[in-house]
Amino acid sequence: xxxxxxxxxxxxxxxxxxxxxxxxxxxxxxxxxxxxxxxxxxxxxxxxxxxxxxxxxxxxxxxxxxxxxxxxxxxxxxxxxxxxxxxxxxxxxxxxxxxxxxxxxxxxxxxxxxxxxxxxxxxxxxxxxxxxxxxxxxxxxxxxxxxxxxxxxxxxxxxxxxxxxxxxxxxxxxxxxxxxxxxxxxxxxxxxxxxxxxxxxxxxxxxxxxxxxxxxxxxxxxxxxxxxxxxxxxxxxxxxxxxxxxxxxxxxxxxxxxxx
Amino acid sequence: xxxxxxxxxxxxxxxxxxxxxxxxxxxxxxxxxxxxxxxxxxxxxxxxxxxxxxxxxxxxxxxxxxxxxxxxxxxxxxxxxxxxxxxxxxxxxxxxxxxxxxxxxxxxxxxxxxxxxxxxxxxxxxxxxxxxxxxxxxxxxxxxxxxxxxxxxxxxxxxxxxxxxxxxxxxxxxxxxxxxxxxxxxxxxxxxxxxxxxxxxxxxxxxxxxxxxxxxxxxxxxxxxxxxxxxxxxxxxxxxxxxxxxxxxxxxxxxxxxxxxxxxxxxxxxxxxxxxxxxxxxxxxxxxxxxxxxxxxxxxxxxxxxxxxxxxxxxxxxxxxxxxxxxxxxxxxxx
Amino acid sequence: xxxxxxxxxxxxxxxxxxxxxxxxxxxxxxxxxxxxxxxxxxxxxxxxxxxxxxxxxxxxxxxxxxxxxxxxxxxxxxxxxxxxxxxxxxxxxxxxxxxxxxxxxxxxxxxxxxxxxxxxxxxxxxxxxxxxxxxxxxxxxxxxxxxxxxxxxxxxxxxxxxxxxxxxxxxxxxxxxxxxxxxxxxxxxxxxxxxxxxxxxxxxxxxxxxxxxxxxxxxxxxxxxxxxxxxxxxxxxxxxxxxxxxxxxxxxxxxxxxxxxxxx
Numbered sequence: 110x111x112x113x114x115x116x117x118x119x120x121x122x123x124x125x126x127x128x129x130x131x132x133x134x135x136x137x138x139x140x141x142x143x144x145x146x147x148x149x150x151x152x153x154x155x156x157x158x159x160x161x162x163x164x165x166x167x168x169x170x171x172x173x174x175x176x177x178x179x180x181x182x183x184x185x186x187x188x189x190x191x192x193x194x195x196x197x198x199x200x201x202x203x204x205x206x207x208x209x210x211x212x213x214x215x216x217x218x219x220x221x222x223x224x225x226x227x228x229x230x231x232x233x234x235x236x237x238x239x240x241x242x243x244x245x246x247x248x249x250x251x252x253x254x255x256x257x258x259x260x261x262x263x264x265x266x267x268x269x270x271x272x273x274x275x276x277x278x279x280x281x282x283x284x285x286x287x288x289x290x291x292x293x294x295x296x297x298x299x300x301x302x303x304x305x306x307x308x309x310x311x312x313x314x315x316x317x318x319x320x321x322x323x324x325x326x327x328x329x330x331x332x333x334x335x336x337x338x339x340x341x342x343x344x345x346x347x348x349x350x351x352x353x354x355x356x357x358x359x360x361x362x363x364x365x366x367x368x369x
Numbered sequence: 370x371x372x373x374x375x376x377x378x379x380x381x382x383x384x385x386x387x388x389x390x391x392x393x394x395x396x397x398x399x400x401x402x403x404x405x406x407x408x409x410x411x412x413x414x415x416x417x418x419x420x421x422x423x424x425x426x427x428x429x430x431x432x433x434x435x436x437x438x439x440x441x442x443x444x445x446x447x448x449x450x451x452x453x454x455x456x457x458x459x460x461x462x463x464x465x466x467x468x469x470x471x472x473x474x475x476x477x478x479x480x481x482x483x484x485x486x487x488x489x490x491x492x493x494x495x496x497x498x499x500x501x502x503x504x505x506x507x508x509x510x511x512x513x514x515x516x517x518x519x520x521x522x523x524x525x526x527x528x529x530x531x532x533x534x535x536x537x538x539x540x541x542x543x544x545x546x547x548x549x550x551x552x553x554x555x556x557x558x559x560x561x562x563x564x565x566x567x568x569x570x571x572x573x574x575x576x577x578x579x580x581x582x583x584x585x586x587x588x589x590x591x592x593x594x595x596x597x598x599x600x601x602x603x604x605x606x607x608x609x610x611x612x613x614x615x616x617x618x619x620x621x622x623x624x625x626x627x628x629x630x631x632x633x634x635x636x637x638x639x640x641x642x643x644x645x646x647x648x649x650x651x652x653x654x655x656x657x658x659x660x661x662x663x664x665x666x667x668x669x670x671x672x673x674x675x676x677x678x679x680x681x682x683x684x685x686x687x688x689x690x691x692x693x694x695x696x697x698x699x700x701x702x703x704x
Numbered sequence: 705x706x707x708x709x710x711x712x713x714x715x716x717x718x719x720x721x722x723x724x725x726x727x728x729x730x731x732x733x734x735x736x737x738x739x740x741x742x743x744x745x746x747x748x749x750x751x752x753x754x755x756x757x758x759x760x761x762x763x764x765x766x767x768x769x770x771x772x773x774x775x776x777x778x779x780x781x782x783x784x785x786x787x788x789x790x791x792x793x794x795x796x797x798x799x800x801x802x803x804x805x806x807x808x809x810x811x812x813x814x815x816x817x818x819x820x821x822x823x824x825x826x827x828x829x830x831x832x833x834x835x836x837x838x839x840x841x842x843x844x845x846x847x848x849x850x851x852x853x854x855x856x857x858x859x860x861x862x863x864x865x866x867x868x869x870x871x872x873x874x875x876x877x878x879x880x881x882x883x884x885x886x887x888x889x890x891x892x893x894x895x896x897x898x899x900x901x902x903x904x905x906x907x908x909x910x911x912x913x914x915x916x917x918x919x920x921x922x923x924x925x926x927x928x929x930x931x932x933x934x935x936x937x938x939x940x941x942x943x944x945x946x947x948x949x950x951x952x953x954x955x956x957x958x959x960x961x962x963x964x965x966x967x968x
C-alpha cells in the first residue's frame with residue numbers, strides 16, 4: 110500500500126545517511142553488545158541462586174529479556190526519533206509543513222524518522238529469545254503465530270503510549286517531564302510484570318503498558334498464553350491505538366484553532 | 370461561478386491569548402488563575418485574486434499577514450468569514466487541495482538537516498506521488514532556475530542561509546502547485562540573494578502561471594514582484610489595488626528636488642513653492658500637493674533661472690507612503 | 705575560597721529553583737530502577753524459602769532503599785555536561801576564568817541534592833513500608849554512614865570526571881562512559897548486594913573501585929556489615945578517593961595542554 114512505500118522511502122533515506130558514518134555505527138553496535146551482555150549477566154546473577162523466579166525459569170527469563178530488547182529496539186528504531194522530532198517541530202513551528210502534505214499528518218509525524226542501527230538491538234533481542242527457547246518449549250506454529258501477533262500488539266501499545274504523551278506538547282510545548290515517565294517505566298519491562306508490587310504491576314499493565322508489551326509475547330512463544338489473554342491483548346492494543354489517535358487529533362485541532 | 374483563484378469574504382481570526390509561561394509548574398498555577406486577552410489578528414478582510422497574479426501583502430509585524438496566509442493555506446481555522454482557494458475550503462485540508470498548493474516560510478525549513486536536499490526531494494516525490502518523468506523534468510528546471518547543481522548533494526546543514534533558501538524553494542515547488550503562499554521569503558538573506566530569489570519568483574510565475582501570494586515587510590520584494598498590493602494593518606485591509614496607485618491614493622503629494630549652483634541650497638528661501646523637506650549637498654527637496662506640482666515646478670524653473678542646475682518631480686518613496694499609512698496619517702496637501 | 709563557594713552557592717540555588725519541578729520528577733522516577741531489582745530479588749528469595757545467602761526479603765528491602773538514597777546522594781552527571789561543553793567548544797572561556805570548572809560542578813551537585821532530598825525520603829519511606837524493610841542499623845552505623853557516603857560520592861564524582869576528561873582526546877566519550885556506567889551497574893551494587901555477587905565476580909568487585917561508590921555506603925546504612933568491617937571499608941574508600949584525585953590532577957593537566965595546544 111501507499112503508506113508502506115512511504116515507510117520504505119523514509120527508511121532508505123535514513124539508512125543511506127547512517128551508512129556514511131561507519132565508525133559511529135560500529136561503536137553503537139559495540140555499546141549495544143556491552144549493555145545487553147551485562148543485562149544478561151544480571152539475569153544470570155539472579156539465577157545463580159534459584160532455578161525459578163515467580164514461575165519463570167532461566168530459559169523463560171531469557172526469552173523475556175529478548176522480548177524486552179525487541180520492544181525497546183522497536184521504540185528506539187522509529188518511535189523515539191520521530192516523537193523527539195515532533196516535539197522539536199512544535200517548538201520551532203515547523204509542524205505546519207507536515208500538516209500541509211497530502212498524507213495523514215499522524216503518519217508523517219510519528220513514523221517519519223528512523224534510527225536504523227536499532228535494528229541491531231532488535232536483532233540481539235531475537236538472538237536472546239532463540240537462546241532461551243530450547244530450554245522452554247517446542248516451537249510450533251501456534252506459538253510462533255501467537256508470538257508475532259503479541260509482538261505487533263506490543264509495538265502498537267508502545268506507539269499508543271508515546272502518541273498520547275506527545276500530544277501534550279500541543280498545549281505544554283516542553284514535555285520532557287512527561288517523557289521521563291516513559292523512560293523510567295520502560296526499564297521495568299525487563300522482568301515479568303507479576304513480580305512487582307500491586308501499584309507498579311497495575312501501572313505497567315494499563316497506564317504505561319510496557320510490562321504487557323513485553324511479558325505477553327514472551328508467554329506466547331513459551332506456549333504459556335491462553336487465547337483469552339491474547340484476545341484481550343489484541344483488543345486492548347486496538348483500543349489504545351484508536352483512543353490515542355483520537356486524542357492526537359484533538360490536540361491537532363486545538364493547534365489549528367479548529368475547536369475555538 | 371467565478372474564475373478567481375482566491376476568494377476571501379469577511380475573514381476573521383481572533384486569538385484568545387492566555388498569558389502563561391511554558392512548563393508544567395507554571396501551567397498548574399494557571400489552572401487557578403487565568404489571564405486572558407482577545408487579539409483580533411484578522412478583523413474582517415475581503416478580496417479576490419485572479420489566476421496568475423502575483424499579489425503582495427504589506428504590513429508591519431503583527432498586522433495579520435501571516436495569519437491570513439495560514440488561513441488561506443489551511444493551517445488555521447478562521448473565527449468567522451469565508452475563504453475559498455481553487456474552489457476548496459482550505460482548512461478542510463483535502464488531499465486534492467494540498468497537492469495543488471504550497472506554503473513557503475522564510476527562515477523555516479521543511480528539509481531534514483542531515484541529509485542532502487536531493488534525498489528530501491525523493492521523499493517529497495513519494496509523498497506527492499509525482500510520476501518519475503515529471504519529477505525529473507521539474508527538478509531539472511528548478512535546478513537550472515535556482516542554480517542548485519552543486520547544492521543538492523550536500524547535507525542541508527552544510528549550506529549557507531541563502532543556499533538553504535534556494536533549496537527550500539525547490540522543495541516547496543517540486544509538485545508544481547498552482548498556488549504558492551510565500552511568507553517572508555527573503556527574510557534574513559543578503560541583498561544579492563534577495564534579488565536572485567525575486568528574479569526566480571518572477572520567472573516562475575511567468576513560466577508556470579502559478580498564482581502567488583507573498584507577504585513581506587521588505588518594500589523591495591513587493592516593488593520588484595507585485596503589480597498589485599494589499600495593505601493590512603491591525604487586521605484590517607487598508608488598501609487593495611495597483612502598487613503604482615498606492616502612492617497617489619495614500620500620499621497625494623509629489624517631491625520636487627531642485628539642484629542649485631554655488632551653495633545656495635542652504636540659504637535660498639523657497640517657502641512660497643512648497644514645504645521644504647530637506648536641504649543637503651546643493652539640493653533642496655520640496656513637498657508639494659500633486660495637483661499643483663506642475664504649476665509650482667514651472668514657477669520654480671522660471672524664478673530661479675540659471676541658479677537652477679537640475680530639477681526633478683517624483684512620487685514620494687513608497688516606504689514613506691507605507692510608513693504614513695501605518696502611522697495612521699493620511700497625508701493631505703502640503704501648503 | 706569560602707567566599708567563592710558562598711557566591712557559587714547563591715548562584716546555583718537561584719538557578720536550581722527554576723528546575724525544581726523537573727528535578728523532583730526526575731528523582732522520583734530514578735527510584736524505579738532500585739525497586740525493579742528489589743522486586744526481582746524478593747521473587748528469588750521467595751522461591752528459595754525466604755532468603756538468599758544472608759539476606760531475607762526484608763533485608764533486601766532495606767538494602768535497596770539504602771542504595772537508592774546513596775545513589776541520589778552520590779551520583780553526579782556533570783561528566784556528561786563537561787563532554788558536551790568540550791565538543792561545543794564552550795570550555796575554552798571557562799578555562800580562562802581563574803576558577804577551576806570543577807568547583808561549579810561541586811556546588812551544582814550539592815544544591816541539586818539538597819533540592820531533592822526531602823521528596824526522596826518521603827518516597828523511600830513509602831517503599832520501605834510497602835516492602836516491610838528491616839534495617840539493622842545502630843547509631844554507630846549512622847555515624848559511620850556520613851563519612852562513607854561523602855567518600856563514596858566523591859569517588860563517583862572524581863571517577864566520572866576522569867572519564868569525562870577523555871573528551872580532551874576523543875569525540876567518542878559516549879562509548880567510554882557507557883563502559884564505565886555498565887561497570888558501575890555490575891560492580892557498584894545495583895544488580896545485587898556485593899556480598900551476593902556469585903563466583904569470581906565478588907573478589908573482582910572488592911578490588912575495583914565501583915563498589916566503594918555506592919555499595920559500601922548502602923551496606924553501612926543498612927547495617928549489613930559490623931562496625932569494625934565498616935571502618936576498614938571506609939579506609940579503603942579513602943584510599944580510592946586519594947588515587948582518583950591524583951589521577952584526575954594528572955589527566956586534567958595533560959588533557960588541558962593537549963586541548964589548548966590544538967587551539968580550540
